[in-house]
Structure formats: structure tokens, C-alpha cells
Amino acid sequence: MSSSKQRKSEIRAATIKDVALEAGVSPMTVSRVVNRTGNVRKATTERIQRAIAKVDYQPNIGARRLSGGRTYQLLMIFNNPNVAWTGELLIGMMHACRNIGYHLSIEGVGDFEGESIGTPIDYEEIAKLVDRSRVDGVILPPPICFDRRVLEIVREKAVPCVRIAGVPTRDIQLRVSIDNFAGGYELANYLVSIGHKNLAIIKGPEEFAASALRFEGFAAALRDHGLILPACNIKTGNFDFESGSECARELLRQKGRPTAIFASNDEMAAGTLSAAQESNIRVPDQLSVAGFDDAPIARSIWPKLTTIRQPLRAMGEKSVELLESYIRHLDTDTADTVRPSVVLDYELKVRQSTAQCPSGRP
Amino acid sequence: MSSSKQRKSEIRAATIKDVALEAGVSPMTVSRVVNRTGNVRKATTERIQRAIAKVDYQPNIGARRLSGGRTYQLLMIFNNPNVAWTGELLIGMMHACRNIGYHLSIEGVGDFEGESIGTPIDYEEIAKLVDRSRVDGVILPPPICFDRRVLEIVREKAVPCVRIAGVPTRDIQLRVSIDNFAGGYELANYLVSIGHKNLAIIKGPEEFAASALRFEGFAAALRDHGLILPACNIKTGNFDFESGSECARELLRQKGRPTAIFASNDEMAAGTLSAAQESNIRVPDQLSVAGFDDAPIARSIWPKLTTIRQPLRAMGEKSVELLESYIRHLDTDTADTVRPSVVLDYELKVRQSTAQCPSGRP
DNA sequence: CTGAAAGCGCTAACAT
DNA sequence: ATGTTAGCGCTTTCAG
Numbered sequence: 164m165s166s167s168k169q170r171k172s173e174i175r176a177a178t179i180k181d182v183a184l185e186a187g188v189s190p191m192t193v194s195r196v197v198n199r200t201g202n203v204r205k206a207t208t209e210r211i212q213r214a215i216a217k218v219d220y221q222p223n224i225g226a227r228r229l230s231g232g233r234t235y236q237l238l239m240i241f242n243n244p245n246v247a248w249t250g251e252l253l254i255g256m257m258h259a260c261r262n263i264g265y266h267l268s269i270e271g272v273g274d275f276e277g278e279s280i281g282t283p284i285d286y287e288e289i290a291k292l293v294d295r296s297r298v299d300g301v302i303l304p305p306p307i308c309f310d311r312r313v314l315e316i317v318r319e320k321a322v323p324c325v326r327i328a329g330v331p332t333r334d335i336q337l338r339v340s341i342d343n344f345a346g347g348y349e350l351a352n353y354l355v356s357i358g359h360k361n362l363a364i365i366k367g368p369e370e371f372a373a374s375a376l377r378f379e380g381f382a383a384a385l386r387d388h389g390l391i392l393p394a395c396n397i398k399t400g401n402f403d404f405e406s407g408s409e410c411a412r413e414l415l416r417q418k419g420r421p422t423a424i425f426a427s428n429d430e431m432a433a434g435t436l437s438a439a440q441e442s443n444i445r446v447p448d449q450l451s452v453a454g455f456d457d458a459p460i461a462r463s464i465w466p467k468l469t470t471i472r473q474p475l476r477a478m479g480e481k482s483v484e485l486l487e488s489y490i491r492h493l494d495t496d497t498a499d500t501v502r503p504s505v506v507l508d509y510e511l512k513v514r515q516s517t518a519q520c521p522s523g524r525p
Numbered sequence: 526m527s528s529s530k531q532r533k534s535e536i537r538a539a540t541i542k543d544v545a546l547e548a549g550v551s552p553m554t555v556s557r558v559v560n561r562t563g564n565v566r567k568a569t570t571e572r573i574q575r576a577i578a579k580v581d582y583q584p585n586i587g588a589r590r591l592s593g594g595r596t597y598q599l600l601m602i603f604n605n606p607n608v609a610w611t612g613e614l615l616i617g618m619m620h621a622c623r624n625i626g627y628h629l630s631i632e633g634v635g636d637f638e639g640e641s642i643g644t645p646i647d648y649e650e651i652a653k654l655v656d657r658s659r660v661d662g663v664i665l666p667p668p669i670c671f672d673r674r675v676l677e678i679v680r681e682k683a684v685p686c687v688r689i690a691g692v693p694t695r696d697i698q699l700r701v702s703i704d705n706f707a708g709g710y711e712l713a714n715y716l717v718s719i720g721h722k723n724l725a726i727i728k729g730p731e732e733f734a735a736s737a738l739r740f741e742g743f744a745a746a747l748r749d750h751g752l753i754l755p756a757c758n759i760k761t762g763n764f765d766f767e768s769g770s771e772c773a774r775e776l777l778r779q780k781g782r783p784t785a786i787f788a789s790n791d792e793m794a795a796g797t798l799s800a801a802q803e804s805n806i807r808v809p810d811q812l813s814v815a816g817f818d819d820a821p822i823a824r825s826i827w828p829k830l831t832t833i834r835q836p837l838r839a840m841g842e843k844s845v846e847l848l849e850s851y852i853r854h855l856d857t858d859t860a861d862t863v864r865p866s867v868v869l870d871y872e873l874k875v876r877q878s879t880a881q882c883p884s885g886r887p
Numbered sequence: 888c889t890g891a892a893a894g895c896g897c898t899a900a901c902a903t
Numbered sequence: 904a905t906g907t908t909a910g911c912g913c914t915t916t917c918a919g
Contacts, residue, residue, distance in 0.1 A: 176659065178912055189890050194914060202888055225596075226912035228587035229895045247821060250612030257631050266628050269619050297538065404825045430825060437827030440802070459609055460825055463766045463792060465799030540896055551906050556898060564904060588896030591911045 177218040186214035238298040255479025336503035346471040347380025358520030363396035363421035407434025429454035447518035466515035539580040548576035600660040604635040617841025698865035708833040709742025720882030725758035725783035769796025791816035809880035828877035
């Protein structure tokens with residue numbers, strides 16, 4: 164009377180025995196091939212691989228975790244209330260997990276019911292989470308991946324960990340990111356190329372390494388063009404809509420107000436647009452606004468945002484792949500063959516929120 | 526040399542045997558309690574439950590799926606490119622899954638790389654997915670839950686299934702939703718209460734049952750107030766930003782243009798705002814705009830959207846709980862004790878995109 | 888380089 | 904109402 168028995172299309176899935184029979188070897192040898200544990204003759208390996216394809220074998224994850232030391236389970240811990248952003252990563256991760264036979268669980272920490280980033284983190288909760296969940300590895304997206312205490316906890320527990328964004332640290336090597344500095348640089352370069360000379364930036368929170376890099380790239384480009392970035396044109400927001408519009412209001416209130424504002428992410432760029440509209444400043448005619456991320460919101464507002472696109476899904480996939488290969492190499496003794504840091508390509512997306520600098524202005 | 530053995534805090538997790546020992550019963554009796562399979566004396570049950578708490582026992586899902594008929598795995602199939610929206614559901618689902626000891630996998634079908642809803646569905650792909658993944662149950666959020674062919678496939682495979690939104694059907698009973706009719710009604714009622722008489726609606730795609738209900742509720746409220754809804758004030762969009770602005774442009778181009786527009790979801794409402802801004806129509810002074818969902822975007826644009834809030838996370842949670850209880854009752858013979866349809870509360874959120882109807886206009 | 892034996896934690900089926 | 908037995912599919916360990 165079990166539920167699964169009531170399913171009509173019940174066909175027994177192929178097991179390791181089926182493959183062994185098909186290839187004329189023992190299950191153990193098949194296991195070695197599947198787990199790439201080496202020490203199998205090439206000819207045998209190929210024969211087994213053909214057999215695997217033929218019977219459409221997929222290892223039973225339940226059996227694996229029962230016998231082996233691994234749990235075949237990864238955990239993503241997140242505290243970013245921007246679900247659209249995190250969701251894009253998540254889709255990539257789940258996709259990669261399916262491909263490599265892993266499960267993914269996710270845990271939200273802190274108050275991500277609200278919209279604002281940076282609510283306090285309960286460190287004990289995280290420690291417990293990592294202990295209890297008994298996962299093979301942990302994935303940390305921003306902003307939690309910038310938190311030193313969290314990184315410490317992960318190091319103490321000695322659980323393999325990959326970070327999305329962030330900068331390399333001594334303890335936690337695995338990392339997937341784009342080149343945030345170059346992204347900031349390219350964006351500034353573009354804004355200058357269309358005539359802007361009086362530029363402003365809304366930085367992200369100080370703790371975000373990615374945010375600092377975007378700022379540095381931006382500033383470097385202005386320097387290289389012989390432009391100055393006055394302190395009054397540098398604001399610091401919180402990566403959310405409210406802080407973006409807050410900072411923009413301050414910038415737009417100034418006498419010689421900037422002709423272009425770079426908000427360090429799309430949410431704050433949306434806030435900037437909002438502030439401009441409140442003040443009847445027309446974008447892009449009177450003001451150019453650019454964001455960073457190419458989050459869904461970049462295309463769901465008017466005007467659509469010029470932005471630097473991060474390949475979030477690809478980053479999610481890569482993070483899982485990287486982590487898994489690291490975990491796998493831990494068991495053999497070739498851990499050092501894993502390249503710890505993967506940097507993916509960004510892309511400048513020019514849309515309607517930026518335009519040639521209105522002539523007649525400095 | 527296994528990776529897990531290198532973890533410092535390695536403490537063997539409690540097994541069913543530990544519980545049995547602690548409670549002075551056999552593992553089998555513990556199993557019966559854990560799985561609520563009945564036929565255990567109340568006193569014994571309580572003793573076992575205390576033991577479970579004491580040793581902090583959590584069933585090993587791997588062992589469970591290996592021995593039992595169940596896979597303890599659910600599958601969400603989605604084709605909605607709006608990741609923010611689907612992501613909210615997902616968070617709720619994952620949360621519930623963790624609580625009940627299930628795993629969740631997700632599969633995107635169709636081209637959800639793009640932004641537009643309603644790309645063609647590959648039915649064979651779905652059939653294969655359900656076959657291959659061998660899950661205990663399937664969760665279908667909109668819009669895929671409105672697709673008749675998909676529902677047919679699920680019925681043929683006889684796999685338990687819960688739908689988010691949608692209307693009851695003969696074959697697939699399990700369903701979580703809000704009262705879309707009432708939501709549409711309440712929103713229209715509110716708009717009329719603040720003086721609007723010339724109202725327009727942008728409907729969602731015809732196939733979406735939820736969309737049709739919102740429309741009917743909206744229309745009913747107008748009728749009840751003695752107002753008419755002329756055909757020229759009814760447009761049909763695609764639940765995305767582009768179609769929303771497209772429809773709004775048409776509405777605003779008209780002679781006696783409406784003073785309030787209800788877009789059937791927030792994405793289309795955002796598009797409506799965009800169209801208004803293009804035409805220099807000030808919202809909410811000259812035009813009120815309302816959406817539906819309270820998706821994240823409702824609070825990331827200016828002016829913030831008046832909308833009907835759907836409790837998406839709660840809906841995600843409920844869908845998993847409902848499905849699991851159904852699956853569990855399949856094994857015993859009390860399937861009919863599961864209430865198939867759960868209707869959660871919506872909430873009218875009044876924000877800045879709506880205002881008193883400008884007097885002097887009809 | 889390959890195989891045989893044992894057991895992971897749990898539950899179905901069969902006792903009692 | 905409770906206990907016993909067997910086995911799920913895989914990997915670890917130990918033998919060749």
C-alpha cells in the first residue's frame with residue numbers, strides 16, 4: 164500500500180549491479196569509475212561507462228550517503244532579503260546539484276522578511292546549523308560571505324566552503340566572482356565617454372568587499388581620465404531601494420549637482436530613479452543613472468537601467484561545481500589541483516537610463 | 526581519509542537504535558511513532574517522543590528512502606521567469622521541507638531565461654522529468670499549474686500533486702491559493718471608495734484561472750456600485766512588464782481616459798507606471814495605479830504600489846505540508862481525511878500609487 | 888588493478 | 904501492541 168507502488172509507470176531504476184552485470188565486472192569496480200577514485204584500467208573504465216549509459220544508471224543518493232562518509236548534501240546559508248537576486252544564484256546552484264548528484268538545502272538567517280540588508284546575524288544559529296545539518300560543504304553568497312565571524316565559524320568547523328563574490332582569504336580559498344574593479348572601471352569609462360564630467364557614486368556598505376572594488380574601479384577610471392571625484396559626490400548606501408533614494412536625494416540637492424550617478428547595485432539605482440522623479444529631474448535627459456548586477460528590476464522600471472551584468476545563474480552553478488570538485492579531491496590526495504578562484508565575465512548593458520551629457524553643463 | 530572524517534566537530538548523529546535503547550523499546554516501535562503509523566500505545570508513544578527529544582534524533586533520510594517505498598523527495602516544476610515571485614514560494618517550500626524531513630528539487634522548463642511568461646512547454650520533457658526523478662510528489666506553481674496537458678500528464682503518472690493557485694479540478698485536488706475573486710473585489714471597492722468612477726483593468730493571460738477570478742471580482746464590485754466597465758477599458762496583458770506598459774499606453778491614449786487602472790499583477794502595474802511616466806501623467810495625482818501580489822517590485826519603484834498581498838512564503842510552506850500529509854495518508858487508508866484545498870488570507874496594501882480621484886473629472 | 892564481505896539506518900513483512 | 908528478520912544500494916575495508 165505504499166504510495167510509490169501506486170504509481171503506474173513504476174520501472175525499477177538501474178542499480179550498480181545492473182551496470183556491473185552489463186560490463187562484466189564487480190559492483191566495486193563500477194563504484195570506482197563512478198567516483199573517479201582511479202586505479203581502474205582505461206579499457207575497463209570505458210566499458211563501464213558505456214554500460215552506465217546503456218542502462219541509464221544514476222547512483223542512488225540515499226544508498227551513497229548511508230554507506231559512505233559523505234552526505235552528498237550542500238547547504239547555502241543566506242541573509243540577503245533580495246530574493247530575486249539570491250533566487251537567480253539559487254537556480255544555478257540547484258541545476259548544478261542535479262547534474263552532479265547532490266542535494267541542496269538553503270537556510271535563511273537573520274530577518275530577511277524585511278527588505279533591508281545587514282540585519283544582525285545570529286552566529287550561534289549558524290554554528291548550530293553547520294553542526295546539525297552535516298553537509299559536505301557550505302555556500303556563502305553575499306552579504307554573509309563578507310562577515311568575518313561567519314568565516315571563522317566555517318573555518319573552525321573545517322567544513323569545505325565556497326564564497327560567491329568576496330575576496331580571497333587565507334582560510335577560505337574557494338570563491339566565484341566577477342572582476343568588480345574592472346566592472347566599476349568600465350562603467351565609469353562609459354559614462355565619461357558619453358560626455359559626463361561631474362560624476363557621483365553611491366557606494367554599497369563598507370563591509371562588502373565587492374562594493375569597495377566597484378568603487379575603486381570607478382574612481383580609478385575617473386583618475387585616468389583626469390577627472391576628480393569630490394567627497395560630496397560620494398555617498399554610502401545599504402544596497403537597498405530606500406538608502407539609494409536617500410543618497411540620491413542628497414546628491415541632487417547639491418548646487419552643482421552631478422550629471423551622472425553610479426549606484427553600486429540596481430536596487431539603489433532604482434531608488435535613485437525614484438528620487439529623481441520626486442524632484443522632477445528627467446532621466447536620462449537631465450541625469451544619467453547606472454546600476455550594477457542586471458537584477459530583474461533593471462528591466463522592470465522606467466527608464467530601464469544601464470548596468471553591469473553579473474551572470475548570477477552561472478555563478479551559482481560554478482560555485483557548486485567548484486565546491487564539489489574540492490570535496491572530491493579531499494578524499495584523494497590531490498586537493499591542490501583545484502583552482503580555488505573562478506572569475507566569470509561581466510557585461511556592460513547600455514539601456515535607457517544613461518545618455519549623452521546635456522551640453523552647456525560642465 | 527574521507528572528507529567528513531576531517532571535520533573536527535564530528536559527533537555521531539543519533540540513530541533510531543539510540544532512541545530505542547533510551548526508551549526501552551525496539552527500533553520498529555520507534556519507527557512507528559516517527560511515521561505516525563498508529564498502533565502504538567499512548568504511554569509508549571510519549572516515552573518514545575521524550576527519548577527522541579532527549580537524544581536529538583532526526584531520521585536519516587538516506588536510510589529511509591533506501592528501505593521504504595518513499596523517496597522523501599518532492600519536485601517543483603516551474604516555468605515562471607519571474608524569479609522574485611517564484612523565489613518567495615521556494616523559500617517557503619524549502620522551509621517546510623526541512624521541517625518534515627523532505628528534500629526538494631526544482632526544475633525549470635521552457636525558456637525562463639527570458640522575461641516573458643508563456644513560452645511553449647515541452648510536454649515530453651515534463652513527462653520524462655516526473656518519470657526519472659521518482660519523487661513522492663510534485664508541486665506546480667503558476668502558470669504551469671493552469672496547463673491542462675501538464676495536469677493530464679501528472680494524472681497519468683498518478684503522482685501526488687499540489688497546485689499553487691488554480692481552481693479545483695476533478696483529478697488534482699490538492700491546492701493552495703488565496704481568494705482571487707475577493708481580492709479583485711476588495712481592490713475595486715477601495716478604488717471606488719476613494720472616488721474613482723472611470724476605472725480600467727489590465728487582465729492577465731486568459732489561461733490563468735487566478736487572473737480570470739481577479740477580473741470577475743473587480744467587475745462584480747463595479748457592478749455592485751452601479752458603475753459600468755466599458756470594453757475599451759479592459760485590456761489583456763501577459764503578466765510581464767512589457768505587456769503592462771503596452772496595455773497602459775492604449776488605455777491612456779483614449780479620450781476619456783480612466784482615472785484608475787488595476788493591473789492584475791505587480792509587474793504589469795510597474796509597466797503601467799512606466800507608460801504613465803512616458804506620457805507625463807503624474808501618478809497618483811492624475812492617475813491611480815494598483816497591482817496584485819505585493820511582489821518585491823511593488824516596493825522598489827516610485828510611487829510604491831497599492832496592491833493585494835499574497836502570502837507567497839506561507840503558500841509555499843502550506844503546499845508542501847498539504848502534499849506531505851496527503852502522501853502520508855495514502856499509505857494508511859485515511860486519504861479522505863486530508864482537506865484538499867487551503868485558502869490563505871490576502872491583504873490590501875495601500876501605498877502611494879493610488880489617491881483620491883481628482884475632483885472635477887467624471 | 889580488481890573482487891568479496893560486511894554494514895550503514897531504516898522500514899516492510901512477518902511473527903508473536 | 905510490539906518484536907524479529909531481512910534487505911534496500913552503495914561504499915569501506917580487506918584480500919587477492
